[in-house]
Amino acid sequence: MKKPFLFIILQFFCILLGSKAQPQSILTKGSSQQVEHYDQPFLVSQNGTFSCGFYPDPVGINVFYFSIWFTNSIDKAVAWTANRDSPVNGHGSKIKFGHDGNLVLRDVNGSEVWSTSTGGSSASTISLLDSGNLVINDRKGNILWQSFDSPTDTLLPYQRLTKGKRVVSALVKGEIGSGYYSLYFDNDNVLRLMYDGPVISSTYWPNNALNSVFQNGRTSYNSTRIAVLDRLGQFISSDGFSISASDLGLGIRRLRVDYDGNFRMYSLNMSNGSWVVSWEALPELCQVHGLCGENGICDYLGDQIKCSCLPGYEINNPNNWNEGCRPKFSYSCNKIQSRFVQIPQVDFYGFDLGYKDKISYDDCVQLCLQNCTCAGFSYRLTGTGVCYPKGTLFNGYRSPNFPGSFYLRLPTDSNDSILSTSSKLDCTNNRSDIFLGSPSMFGASQSNTKWTYMFTFIGFLGALEILFLVIGWWYLFRGRDVPQSVEEGYKMISYQFRQFTYEELKDVTGKFKEEIGRGYTGVVYRGVLDDKRVVAVKKLIDFSQGEEEFWAEVSVIGRINHINLVRMWGFCSERRHRLLVYEHLENQSLDKLLFENERTLQWRERFKIAFGIAKGLAYLHHECLEWIIHCDVKPENILLTRDFEPKIADFGLVKLTKRGEAGLNISQMRGTMGYMAPEWVLNLPITSKVDVYSYGVVLIEIIMGIRVTTSLSDDTKGGIQSFVSEVRHFLQCNDEPEITGLVDPKLRGQFDWEQLITMLRVATSCVEEERNRRPTMDEVVKDLMAFEERDDEPSSSSW
The missing domain is CATH 2.90.10.10 (Bulb-type lectin domain)
Structure with a gap:
């Protein structure tokens, strides 16, 4: 009897333990x-x-x-x-x-x-x-x-993608760590895919960049910024984009930004547990940016792609094409020592150094030779010659539909042996893979070279014949009254940011006649471009950067687009000249309206300005392609639109900082006395917290309507820290009369109490002497956002 009893007891404990172990x-x-x-x-x-x-x-x-x-x-x-x-x-x-x-x-x-x-x-x-x-x-x-x-690389049914959230790809197939591709809502409320690589960043979907938002079937007017997938396989976005799975109906699904940059919907096959692609954003993977890195060319081969290097270049890392290719040659800037190699049906997206139409091939060659940073040019004939000199060669692709060629700049003394190497393709049937070939001009093995040249020659003759037919049709039936074309669309996009010559800007500004401002980095002049846009042209002074470094920085800043940042439209880097071209705002800067103008800024306008400045700085510090520290935040650098939307000016070239860096060691103090954080004097590494400090001072001036930096500069008054200490005491004690006394008397008591308290708390935390105790600009935006929209009108304080 004992053995069965012990057996039953043991069995009971096993069942008990087993039940506890069940998830x-x-x-x-x-x-x-x-x-x-x-x-x-x-x-x-x-x-x-x-x-x-x-x-x-x-x-x-x-x-x-x-x-x-x-x-x-x-x-x-x-x-x-x-x-x-x-x-x-x-x-x-x-x-x-x-x-x-x-x-x-x-x-x-x-x-x-x-x-x-x-x-x-x-x-x-x-x-x-x-x-x-x-x-x-x-x-x-x-x-x-x-x-x-907090999504990673996947969206599940009913998981909402909203403003500020990103779906980020994995770095490598089969791994989990973050990669370079992300899905997010841009500042214009449009859902986009972005490549944010080690060297460049660019958006590539919606994939037809030559079209406007509306031509791509989207709208930028809906600021809701919500996208969601349902159980049936329908994905709907607030910008008007919507798709349905090919197997529409109930099922287990997921949306994922894959490591190769494509955005796909997957459906689970319940019979075998495998995943089936039921929709994808980009059927041709070469439309994804960054796949083949700098100086690489992407070829789409039906259901797969292959990367190859430009002639005269070799791969940096055979295990990672994102690192691109490096040249096997070197050449000086001397235009006599350069030649060009034609690569048919190849183009590179972005990094245009300008745009010229109705131009001959020889003139396009000269246009590139005149610029040391020009690595080659795209030239096409679509009724007239069109030339796009390129400063950097990213996002290269080969397409039979491209009506032109890319002409690669090489040194004159380079021999033909460096222009081709053998290649072995690593091909499988998985369309998610990037098929890597060894660097070569056409991505083919030497045994196939003669066939490659033959097909290339036949293709060239076919393209030439089509070209003549198109030109004939154009002259016979359309004459010269041509509507907006693809080329004009390309021109419109590339013209948003371009390189000017010094003579161009000299003419634009009337020989730098009308000065509209100056700061420690340079003098600003008013100018008018050929297309009638009014611009602000800034001549930089004491600028020690080399031409390549300068180009690298302004190319990043040129891609910045935020409602609260003044837009940069171009630059000039020519010999000793360094100039920046910005949009020009005809309205006054914040200092004029706060301290000089007879018109009183109303409370609602002040809060809007404070909130807008915070959003602009938060974008520079946290959302920008590279972290940018302004270093001179002050009312003079805050320009206002007619509806008092603030735009931060004079940002960018103070310093770009890579993500993850602890701080910058800047050799000389920069900024304006009174707005400068203590770390400038203490010679500490400079971080974005210097901008936070300056913002706190500006916020106090917006509230009080006086130049705090002047009125508190007298040592007998204890300086700004003594003043801030008093304000903190008022807030802690809820001393309403003292708090009310801080508000600009010109407002006659018309203000929002809760907004005032929030702004004062934010301001005092921003000007902490210990920088680690200051908030980030993201945190400032969140604090102010809670009081952004107030239906009630500001009223007189009465307690």
């Missing part, structure tokens, strides 16, 4: 899991579709992520990852939903790698919903945190 869809505070138990999910959705827990790196050893994945797919496809760029050790790491309500991932050494930052809240449970959303709820069921708010 659940909801857990309470105190639940945790060690990485060693990664084979047992931390959570599983009730319908079993999703699992959550430690996920082993597909290519790493002893490396793990905290992820959500599709339980029934054969590849256990990841839908979301908490620590995609910070994997943890496979021994000793732990995930815990603590008693304080915070979900924390810790590495083997106990360091916090990631958390939901819900500690101290009323959090009660954590659960994995059937939608794939990991959520933390309070006792009433309210969501305190959810994974849907």
Whole structure:
């Protein structure tokens, strides 16, 4: 009897332990899991579709992520990852939903790698919903945190993509870490795909860049900025874009920005657990930017692509085409020492050094030779010669539909042996792969060279015949009354940012006759371009940058487009001359309206200006292609439109800083006394917090309507820090009479109390002497945004 009894007891404990080990869809505070138990999910959705827990790196050893994945797919496809760029050790790491309500991932050494930052809240449970959303709820069921708010490379049905969120690709196929491609809502409310690589950034979808937003079937008027996929396979965006899966109907789906830059919808085949592509944004992958890197050419071969280097170039890294190709030659700027090699049906997107139509091939050659930075030019005949000199060769592609050739600039003494190398293609049937060939002019092996040349010659004759037919038709039936063409569209885009000659800008400004401003970096003159646009031309002084460095920086700034930043339209870099061409605002700068103008800025206008400046600086610091520190934020550099929308001027060339850098070591102090942060005097590395400090001073001046930097400069008054200390005391004590006394008396008590309190708190935190205690401009924007739209009119204070 004892043996059966012991057997029953042991069986009972086994069942009990087994039941505890079964994964659940909801857990309470105190639940945790060690990485060693990664084979047992931390959570599983009730319908079993999703699992959550430690996920082993597909290519790493002893490396793990905290992820959500599709339980029934054969590849256990990841839908979301908490620590995609910070994997943890496979021994000793732990995930815990603590008693304080915070979900924390810790590495083997106990360091916090990631958390939901819900500690101290009323959090009660954590659960994995059937939608794939990991959520933390309070006792009433309210969501305190959810994974849907921080997408990685995937969007699930009913997961909304909204303003400020990005879906970012993986770097390499099969890996989890962040890559170069992202899906996001741009500042014009349009859903776009962007390549943000190590060297350049550019948007490439909607893919027909020659068309306007509306010609691409989008609208920029809807500022809602919401895009969502439903269970039926319909994806709808607030900019008017919508698509449906090829297998429309109920099913398990996901949208993903793939490592190759394409945006695809996948449907799960429940019979075998495989994924099927049911829609993709770009059927031809060569439309994706950055695939083949600098000096690389992308060839689309039916259901695959191949990268190759330009003639005379070789690949930098055979394992990563994003790093592009390097030249096997060197040449000086002497135009006599340059020649050009024709590459038929090849073009490069962007980086135009100008645009010329109705130009001969020989004149196009001379146009490129006159510019040291010109690496070649695109020349095409579409009824008239069109020339696009290129400063940098990115986003190259070969297309039989391209009606022209690219002419690559090479040194005269380069021999033909460097222009071709053997090639071996690595081809498979997976259309998501980039098929890498060794660098060569045409991407073919030497044994196929004669066939390549033959087909090229035949293609050239065919193209020539078509060209003659098109020209004949144009003259016979259309005459010279041609509507807007593709070339005109290309001209419009490339003309938004271009390189000017010094003589051009001298003529534009009437020999620099009308000075409209000056600062420590240069003098600004008014000018009028040939197309009647009024511009502000700034002559830089004491500018030590070389021509290539200058071009690199202004090319980044030229792509910046934000409603609260003055737009740069071009530049000049010629011998010792460095000039910048900006849009010109006819209205006054903020200092004129605050301190000199008889017209009083109303409170609503002041708040709008303060909020707009914050958004512009936040864009420079956090959203821009490269982080930009202004270093001279002051009322004189804030220009106003007719409806008092502020535009920050004179930004950009103070300094560009790469993401992740701790700070800049600038040799000399820059800025304006009174607005300069203490770190300038202390000779500390300069960060974006110097702009935060300056913004705080400007914000105080907007509130008070006086030049604070002048009135508080007297040492007997204790300076700005003493004043700020008093303001903090007023706020802490809620001293309403003293707080009200800070407002510009010209407003006669007409202001919004809550907006005032928020602005004062923001201002005093911005001018902290210790820079680490200052907020970021993103945080400032969030603080002000809560009071952006107030329906009630500002009224007199009465308590």
